[in-house]
Amino acid sequence: MTARQPRTALLVAAVLVLAAALLVSGRTRADAVPASAGTARLAALAEDVTAADGHRYDARDHTGRTMDAAQLAQAGDGTYLAVYHTLLDDGRFHAAVATSTDLLHWQRRHDFGPGTHQASLAHDGRGGYVLAYEKDPRNHIAVRAYAGLRALLHGRAHRAYDAPRTLSRCAEGTPAVTAVRGDTIELTGHYRAGCDTDRQLRATLTGFRTWHAEPDRRLDWALTAWGNGGNLGDRAPVELAGRRVLLVEGQGRREDFGSWRVYAYDPAGGRADRLAPRTHGGSRAFANPSATLLTDPRGRPALLVSLFLPREGAAPGESGQLIYWREL
Known part of the structure; x- marks a missing residue:
């Protein structure tokens, strides 16, 4: 038995080394292959800010207010909107x-009041x-409906709902409206799991x-697989x-704002790709992402991306808030 121990130990060591090599190889392949054609396209368009067709760092409205966590849309008449x-x-x-009118200069039209954020x-x-x-206090998701652009810009909602907190007794928020189907509104958001760490909800x-x-545990798993031990927060579909x-x-x-990163997640496959935006100065941390398809100021189809640095x-x-776009 003592004569066989060294041979057994060598065999076990060899198996462990081989298993580790296969694991590393598998991870390398998994990371190298995009989660989907959509996530690959998003990376190609969104990662190089220096190649953007237009951009603005530290975006502010006409009164100097910072436009933190800005999310953009385009009205039917071509006007650009930001919340x-x-x-x-x-x-x-x-x-x-x-x-x-140009995605660079913004005129504030309505303030929705104190304690409102992550719109x-x-x-x-x-x-x-x-x-x-x-909405705070008692952080929860609030939903408002506006009959048209004029009503929105004057803050005149004709329907309102303040959602109960059902997943966390401490906080639910960072909503994103993902679809409106007749009388049904689909959203995503976060909840403070165990009153400790933000996790995803739908x-x-x-x-x-x-x-x-x-x-939304599937999305949680896709992000924690990248080593995210802190909060999982804002998101937007495109x-x-x-x-x-x-x-x-x-x-x-947790508590490290310099460790925020952004990812492109494929809901069909349940996998996420980490994006590495390249800014003019080499910024490393990115948060509150959103993306939308619109017609840019030159009249061309474009992908607009908004990130908080x-x-x-x-x-x-x-x-501050970075807004940039790439023509398609």
Whole structure:
């Protein structure tokens, strides 16, 4: 028995080395192969900010308010819309809507009040708009409906719903309106799991009366597989190469704002690709992502991307809201 021990130990060691090599090889292949044609297309268009057809760092509205976590859309008449939030002197976040004709200069049109933030805007398919945002105190998701552009820009909602917290007793928020199908609104968001760490949810609101939310563990798994041990937060859908893709944020380490990164997630396959945006100064941290297809100021189809660059990982002059677009 003692004579066979060294041989057995060598055999076990060889098996472990081979297994480790196969594991590393498998991971390398998995990381190298895009999750889908849609995530590959998103990476090709969104990763190089220096090659963008237009861009603006530290985006602000005409009064100087920062346009943090901006999410953009385009009205039927071609006007560009942005919903965003700003931390004001009252110590509260204020969500607002602004308009632009060139994607670079923005005029604030309405402030939705203190305690509103992380706003998301979507067309309702009938000439109106659905707006969702996180609202405090008792952080929860609020949804508002507007009959048309004029009503939105004046803050005159004709339907309103404040969702109950059903997944966390502490916080649910960062909503994104992903679809409006008649009287049913589909959303995604986060919930504070165990009142400790933000995790992903999906929800439906029917008739502005019935709310149902559930964890999106598949998306959680895709992001934690990349080593994200902190919060999993904001996200936005876009369709590229015939595939629906989510642009989503993940935090490597809790309380470390410099560890925020962005990912392209394929809902059909359940996998995510990590994106590595290249800015002019070499910023490293990116959060609150959104993407949308629109017609750019030159009248050409384009993908617009919006990212918040935390100062902890931003190059000089690049912190704050970044807006940029690439023509298709």
